[in-house]
Amino acid sequence: MNDFSAAQRSRVTMLDVAEHAGVSKASVSRFIGDDRALLSDAIARRIEQSIAELGYRPNQMARGLKRGRTRLIGMLVADIRNPYSIAVMHGVETACRRHGYSLVVCNTDRDDEQERQHLALLRSYNIEGLIVNTLGHHRDELDELKREMPLVLVDRKVDGLDGDMVGLNNPQAIEMALEHLQQRSYRDVLMVTEPYDGTSSRIERVGSFQKQISQREDMRGAVLETGSSLANDLQTFLNTSDSGPKALFCANGVAALACTLALREIGCQLFEDVGLIALDDLDWYPLVGSGITALAQPTEEIGERAFECLLKRLRGDDEVARTLDFAPVLIERGSTRRQAE
Amino acid sequence: MNDFSAAQRSRVTMLDVAEHAGVSKASVSRFIGDDRALLSDAIARRIEQSIAELGYRPNQMARGLKRGRTRLIGMLVADIRNPYSIAVMHGVETACRRHGYSLVVCNTDRDDEQERQHLALLRSYNIEGLIVNTLGHHRDELDELKREMPLVLVDRKVDGLDGDMVGLNNPQAIEMALEHLQQRSYRDVLMVTEPYDGTSSRIERVGSFQKQISQREDMRGAVLETGSSLANDLQTFLNTSDSGPKALFCANGVAALACTLALREIGCQLFEDVGLIALDDLDWYPLVGSGITALAQPTEEIGERAFECLLKRLRGDDEVARTLDFAPVLIERGSTRRQAE
DNA sequence: CTGTTAGCGCGTTCAT
DNA sequence: ATGAACGCGCTAACAG
DSSP: OOHHHHHHSSOOOOOHHHHHHTSOHHHHHHHSSSGGSOHHHHHHHHHHHHHHHHTTOOOOHHHHHSSOOOOEEEEEEOOTTTTTHHHHHHHHHHHHHTTOOEEEEEEEEEEEHHHHHHHHHHHHHOSEEEESSOOOOOOHHHHHHHHHSSSSEEEEOOOTOOEEEEOOOOHHHHHHHHHHHHHHHHHTEEEEOOOOSSOHHHHHHHHHHHHHHHHHHOOEEEEOSSSTTTHHHHHHHHHSSSSSSEEEEEEEEHHHHHHHHHHTTTTBBTTTEEEEEESSSSGGGGGTTOOOOEOOOOOHHHHHHHHHHHHHTTTOOOOOOOOEEEEEEOOOOGGOOOOOO | OOOOOHHHHHHHHHHHHHHTTTSSSHHHHHHSSGGGGSSSSHHHHHHHHHHHTTTTOOOOHHHHHHSSSEEEEEEEETTSSSSSHHHHHHHHHHHHHHHTOOEEEEEEETTTHHHHHHHHHHTTTTOOOEESSSSOOOOHHHHHHHHHOEEEEESOOOOOOOOOEEEHHHHHHHHHHHHHHHHOOOOOOEEOOOOOOSSSHHHHHHHHHHHHHHTTTTEEEEEEOOSTTTTHHHHHHHHHOSSSSSEEEEHHHHHHHHHHHHHTTTTBBTTTTTTEEEESTTTGGGGGGTTOOOEEOOOHHHHHHHHHHHHHHHHHHHOOOHHHHHHHHOOOOGGGGOOOO
């Protein structure tokens, strides 16, 4: 037979252990919890043995129900297939484990309805805190959650939602990129970004770019969104020849992939015809042409710090919302190895 | 103030709804569950309204505790940063949602101790089923779990553990690769794989390769593990010139990355000096040299079918363990575009 | 130090 | 059709 629901019911419980050891449930509970100091060695040993013999595991559901603490934290991710998200998530999980928490990840696939469902879900499982890496529509749900538990935003802000925020120092990243391009004597820079969809980090990056490029007198810049006409648009950019050496600045890894694919499509020499610098550092960057110069984000650390923010709040920290901005690291490769003039 | 534990306690409960609607808890419970047929329209409407007004959400912990069904399934992944795992996981999650289940993912980072901890964890949260994509040491834990819930293996078998298995048809994949290489008149093939660590799919692939290559009279082959001397080893392979045109066969995406990096390091022309075909199809394959020919796995489908296997078992299916083998899809790119002689 | 008791939020008999 | 009462597995008072 295969009656797993019966099997589930037949799992050994705290009472079983108590009877087997000839003690009360309370003693077993104390053994499980932090109160082992309150137990005589003799009884502790008996309980320990019974637990081992019976293969007992405390039921976290029941524990959580009783204590109101589930040791669960949730993470809402817009796109699980984005390497950035994965890396951050890995950092979060590492920190979680270090502190005895577990992580429940929900992927919305950039879909608002899924976001709503997942938020309800996480709430129904009594998570203690939430890490959000989505657009954060459904402000109502989020606000309700915010009242019940701490919440930290990763990479993207959500309008009007107050919570800690951890991400990249975007102005600084732009500054580093432009400085590098200028030193390598590129003069005409096209920033390529995924389409605007409200993602705050995208908006910040483009905003900073436009502001800073206008302040550098010998440089000029423009902004382009990825999409079906990307190859054409890049071709156009390359054809206009007036403002000096050209370079592309990809606002994230996805844009970098799209750009290099498009450049290949139009038969561009990578990277003699045009320079390239990209935010994020993906493992295949060294392989494309002479290698893609990157501004790497400290993704693992971002994840870990996000969890630590949560933990502080859970422990009662009540200061105003903080923002943690990390600096990127420049990794120079062939795509910007043009000689300074 | 910031007393989230108090906030947690103050969440609206079924009793609140019942009082607000002037009915009993039982009625609310029936409304939540499937028994809505047993309720008068009048009372159902009152409950519905109260739920909306109070923003009530059933507590899944309590539900699971009572019914023994948590609607949770677990997935154990060896390496969350491997694109293959991510893709499969995405498929699993899609299927889960479609059937009202939620997915808890645990990443072991290929570490046995973490595997043990995570298994205990998943058990303690009363998951209803488990999808395993690890080496599966800790047979004891796995066996215990197997007694309590259905279990399906993805990509890698675990010795002696009976459970459904879904993955790639490795012999067929090897056959397709060799056939393709032969048609493109490569004669000397080096299979490159990550180090043996007991991963069954690796062993199967290498085994099939050795067997099949020996059956093709005009071809010869050898096997190489990735590692610190990879570049040297590849150089050696390329230097020996006796058996005709050479090609590399990378056993998965990670090996493909390592190989192309190494080939670049030794100044190899991609892919004029040597052909290349790789298992898995990663998004950057088109970008390297003239593009990497791939044998793509239907990863999404593998994930979905894995969940469906679980679901069948949960519904009482009691047949012997099944194995689902999927065929890869050949995607030809520049790396094997050598002209037939 | 240890056992007894009373719930946590919910589903499920039983009555009615 | 509806409500009262019990218990899921566990923790947290309170006694002793």
